[in-house]
Amino acid sequence: MNPHTYAVIMAGGGGTRLWPLSRKETPKQLLPLLGKETLFQSTVARLEALFPPERILIVTVAEQARVMQEQVPAIPKENYLIEPAPRGTASVVALAAAVLQKRDPQAVMAIQTADHHIRNKDLFKYLIASAFDVAEKDYLVTLGITPTFPSTGYGYIQQGEPLPDEYKYPVYMVKRFKEKPDEATAQQLLQSGDHSWNSGMFVWKTSAIMAEFERQMPELFKVVSAIASAWDTPKREAVIQEHWSGLKSQTIDYGIMEHAEKVAVLPAGGLGWSDVGAWDSLFEVLLPDANGNVAVNAEHIEIDSHHTLVYSANSGRLMVTIGMDNVIVVDSGDVLLVCKADQAQRVRDVVEKLKKDKQEKYL
């Protein structure tokens, strides 16, 4: 790809629904959830097939940056942009765009998340390359995911007319962004055939997205422009300290995309994408045996058990299930979770309870 293309990985999140494995100190993207690599390492590996390490940037918080540098030493230190405090994806994107724009006024950037899983890496390469072609024409490009079930957990993107120019991959104008729907609406959106899940992956010129920030979020635009100007000077820290904490938290979807002017979508099917948001979606990404059972890091003896995930953080533990169906068992060492698979979202309630009870050691 052309030397002005960059990848920006957003990697600040926590992910309480994968507790007890994901904790404050070890968030989801830094764990080897699917095998030997962490989600963050897999994300970088996927992008290194498209970009040299110098053109991969990471926006994260200070504590996580240290672990990331150990996990992926190839990425230069100066490519880490440290957020002093989380202020939503709009701030992350604006900061990265402003800094990149200053380094390379012709920059085109792909926004990626650190904690998603993509099985079909070849299709991913092809899609990102196609998205860059579309972004060259000043579109803000979003990667949509063709829905496979009526999810109420994702935002949706409705596609409109195909783009006038022809591309290697079908591309459409975006008609509308829609927030997480209720179940009946999700069912309709799934059947409509013209809606995709909003994956949080975007491709655009820094100049195009900065123009939208200037128009729609002028205050944020001013702050990140000031920070970018001070970036390579001794004043960087002082400028960040002065402005960052005053920013309002906002998402890129709500703050920019919903009212942006030239927005296109590539609706991707067959990518094998998952946000690995909770134990049930992690379970779906793993390959089961003939009884639907999956064992990770554990020796598993099962009697009359089906669609059971046993997951141990301590390699080599023996886990036995008898008469279990649709059950997820997670052993983090200090905590043991046994959960009906279709109630995996309620792990969040446990974390809330532990917070309320000030059980810090388990958070």
Add this chain to the structure above:
Amino acid sequence: MNPHTYAVIMAGGGGTRLWPLSRKETPKQLLPLLGKETLFQSTVARLEALFPPERILIVTVAEQARVMQEQVPAIPKENYLIEPAPRGTASVVALAAAVLQKRDPQAVMAIQTADHHIRNKDLFKYLIASAFDVAEKDYLVTLGITPTFPSTGYGYIQQGEPLPDEYKYPVYMVKRFKEKPDEATAQQLLQSGDHSWNSGMFVWKTSAIMAEFERQMPELFKVVSAIASAWDTPKREAVIQEHWSGLKSQTIDYGIMEHAEKVAVLPAGGLGWSDVGAWDSLFEVLLPDANGNVAVNAEHIEIDSHHTLVYSANSGRLMVTIGMDNVIVVDSGDVLLVCKADQAQRVRDVVEKLKKDKQEKYL
């Protein structure tokens, strides 16, 4: 009670159905399954309310004797009768009876098991004292347990006419011993009102039981008589080595009781007896909270869970259940078991598989 009364604890068993807690090295009776005391310690404590330690004997194997002496230092060392190899309960009883008979020709002995739980200790004392009264008249006395459900896991005792003499507690002649029944038969026996479970607890004069051994199992009688004669001499070990391994394995029920001449039964209700034979019966002995949940040695957070037992060998572990009903979770440290409560008997299948696979470290 009179100075010729003794208790003999049979404590050789393994108990694979409480795996992964019960192992070769740490059989069921040596574990603190129900709290701080082991079942063996509770058994001795229960008997010490009736007998001084010098009149409590223990028949077991060498490895277990060492741990038992640590758990209950009050019992004199010479009261341990070591079986070189398990040969069934008939051999255990015969050995103990022969040795006791030699020490005290007027001995009356209560045969007890080391691995059962009895909640109502006062009633137990009363029953045993009553049984000794009956045994004085040369009866072989069995303690029956009034059935509370149609168990297919126990043998049954059918009672006949009440005994001619009057005792503090109702006593009946035994009409018949019945082996473990099928489900339909168990249902009938429960409804009959004249059947008890065979608890494996007996009271008799050593002279009376030795007479039955001589009549029904003359070979065993000869062997234990020879061993008893050599017991307090330097030849004890040599005599045991010579004869023991040639013995056929036999139970006291089949070998003696079924065809014994003067057999009485005390049918006990309300004793709160359990053989703690498997995880489901252990579960029944423990006192649950309002949702039917029990936590042993573990902090338990439950969401939408009912009739769930969480059991940890490592104190203080946090165990979380979400959407679980009738489930038993056992954490032994190296093994984790998650089992539908009504399939707890199948733990035995897991142990069989591990034996077949030569997974010694888990046995």
